[in-house]
Amino acid sequence: MAIYPRPVRTGLESARDDWKSRSYWATTVDYTPTDPLQGDRSADVVIIGGGFTGQHAAQALREEDPGLDVVIVDAAVCGYGGSSRNGGFMMTMVDRGLADFARDVGDMDARDAWHAIAAEMDEIEKLCIAEGVDADIRRTGIYTVSNGPEQDERVAEEYETAQRLGLPGFRYLDREEITSHIQSNWFRCATFEDTCRLLNPAKLVWGLRDISLRRGVAVHEMSPVRELIVDGGGVSVVTDGGRVRADRALVATNAFCSALPDLRRYLMTFYAYIILTRPLTDEQWSRVGWHDRAGVEDRRVFHHYVRPTVDGRILWGGRDAPFVPGEPDPAYDRNYPDFGRLEETFRHAFPQLDDVEFEYRWGGPVAATASFLPFVGWWDDARRVVHAVGYTGHGVGPSRLIGRTAADLLLGRDTARTHLVFARKRPQWLPREPFRQWVVNASSNLLQRADDHSNAGPMGRVLDVASKYLK
Ligand SMILES: Cc1cc2nc3c(=O)[nH]c(=O)nc-3n(C[C@H](O)[C@H](O)[C@H](O)COP(=O)(O)OP(=O)(O)OC[C@H]3O[C@@H](n4cnc5c(N)ncnc54)[C@H](O)[C@@H]3O)c2cc1C
Known part of the structure; x- marks a missing residue:
């Protein structure tokens, strides 16, 4: 059975030349890509996609069975999709926040998943220290802030849910406290x-x-994978220059899954955008305080997030997230109207920084599910192909857990991870095109309106309640 029944257009053909210019982060690393696949070779496991998920899965496979022959093939540079371009928030957050997560899956599953993600985040930091990888990891913590009356309740709910689940390390701050940390009238x-x-x-x-x-x-x-063929004896992965014949495969391509007819039923592609200032002077920093240099997210559905970088810049992202029917399209990587709207909201949140200039602007594709949760599981009845996808914009923290769960499945192991909600439940499937774009655009508009009306009395209240259950 051919899973990719026809040659795949990955939309990544331009990556060969442009990967260095896709984000500010790429300019901070001296990186040399490995050689493309040439000729035929065999392996025990072949992993398609070398982002966070693919790397964590590959390392887990070798750790669990050091004799295993594992091959990663990536269409571009590893992590070209989201892993190399994201906001750099490593969080326990999945769904639209802890309160929504607990409401959707139940307290017990939410508590188990939170602990599992938090433990794997610790492991990522330990691994980097042990292996001498300096990824500028800072355990600053993150503030979930409200910037409108309807968000006040959601922010308080995050704290109450954490208390109810008995999760450590949460604190509630009123207006006076949060603005004593970070000076913004918005918070x-x-x-x-x-x-x-x-x-x-x-x-x-x-x-x-x-x-x-x-x-x-x-x-x-x-090495873009053009075909993935499953037969009685294993899988074959075909690229432009060669072929890997393996016992099993992992699909870890996240937003680039639209060529997989089955996964496509569960995934939709949105684009997310980021703008980044020039380094601030000490005097400019003194106007905002922010001595702990922690990350901040608001509690809109299409939320804003803001964080300092180690070289003294401020990164501001989120807000609009256009839906793209079909495959991710690199033409969406730069979206000047959305960059403009982001800058407007930054000026609104930090009017005292009106002289700070933005130097970098970029975006990238996000794979979203109707449940807002990633899912990992067998793609086929023959149990040859595992998929691990659908982070809905929150993959940095959970990707090690999901990658290791994929490795457990590929090794045929029954572990605590394979019983977590991400491996047990597939999200609801989405309608086919053209209905999908009608439904998604209508829902997105409603959610955006809920965000924008959070100051607007009864209408805002109705939209807020609708948005809570619109999934
Ligand atoms: C602008 C932006 C900001 C974000 N901010 C955050 C954040 O602050 N915190 C957070 O938790 N999450 C954030 N995310 C989401 C996060 O980046 C992703 O959830 C995460 O990186 C997913 O990792 P991955 O390995 O599954 O996928 P990716 O990193 O996308 O890796 C998939 C890989 O598959 C490869 N591939 C695709 N098709 C093929 C093919 N046919 N053959 C071979 N290889 C192929 C791609 O080249 C890519 O390298 C953000 C995403 C974006 C775009």
Whole structure:
């Protein structure tokens, strides 16, 4: 059975030349891609996609069975999709926040998943220290802030849920407290979670690739997979230059899954955008305080997030997230109207920084599910192909857990991870096109309106309640 029944257009053909210019983070690393796959070779496991998920899975496979022959093939550079370009928030957050997660899956599953993600985040930091990978990881914690009356309740709910589940490291801050940390009239209250870290994602994913190489994983970049064929004896992965014949395969291509007819039913592609200032002077920093240099997210559905970088810049992202029917399209990587709207909201949140200039602007594709949760499981009845996808914009923290769960499945192991909600439940399937874009665009508009009306009395209240259950 051919899973990719026809040659795949990955939309990544331009990556060969442009990967260095896709984000500010890429400019901070001196990186050399590995050689493309040439000719035929065999392997025990072939991994398609070398982002966070693919790297964590490959390392887990070698750790669990050092004799295993593991090959990663990536269409571009490893992590070209989201892993090298994201905001660098390593969080326990999945779904639309802890309260929504607990409401959707139940307290017990939410508590188990939170602990599992938090433990794997600790492991990522320990791994980097042990392997000499400096990914600028700082355990600053993250503030979930409210910037409108309807968000006040959601922010308080985050704290109350954490207390109910008995999770450590959460704190509630009223307006006076949060603005004493970060001077912004926009912030009304906050829940602080100390488990979260900020990092440089390109340094992390490319450092992970180096660790994989050192641990005996073969990595071939600039090798788009055009066909994935499953037959009685195993799987064949075909690229432009060669073929890997393996016992099993992992699909870890996240937003680039639209060519997989089955996964496509569960995934939709959105684009996320980021703008980054020039380094601030000490005097400019003194106007905002922010001595702990922690990350901040608001509690809109299409939330804003803001964080400092280690070289003294401010990164501001989120807000609009256009839906793209079909495959990710690199033409969406730069979206000047959305960059403009982001800058407007930054000026609104920090009017005292009106002289700070933005130097970098970029975006990238996000794979979203109707449940807002990633899912990992067998793709086929013959149990040859595992998929691990659908982070809905929150993959940095959970990717090690999901990658290791994929490795458990590929090794046929029954572990605590394979019983977590991400491996037990597939999200609801989505309608086919053209209905999908009608439904998604209508839902997105409603959710955006809910965000924009959070100050607007009864209408805002109705939209807010609708948005809570619109999934
Ligand atoms: C702008 C932006 C900001 C974000 N901010 C955050 C954040 O702050 N915190 C957070 O937790 N998450 C964030 N995310 C989401 C996060 O980056 C992703 O969830 C995460 O990186 C997913 O990792 P991955 O390994 O599954 O996928 P990716 O990193 O996308 O890796 C998939 C890989 O598959 C390869 N590939 C695709 N098709 C093929 C093919 N046919 N053959 C071979 N290889 C192929 C790609 O080249 C890519 O390297 C953000 C995403 C974006 C775009």
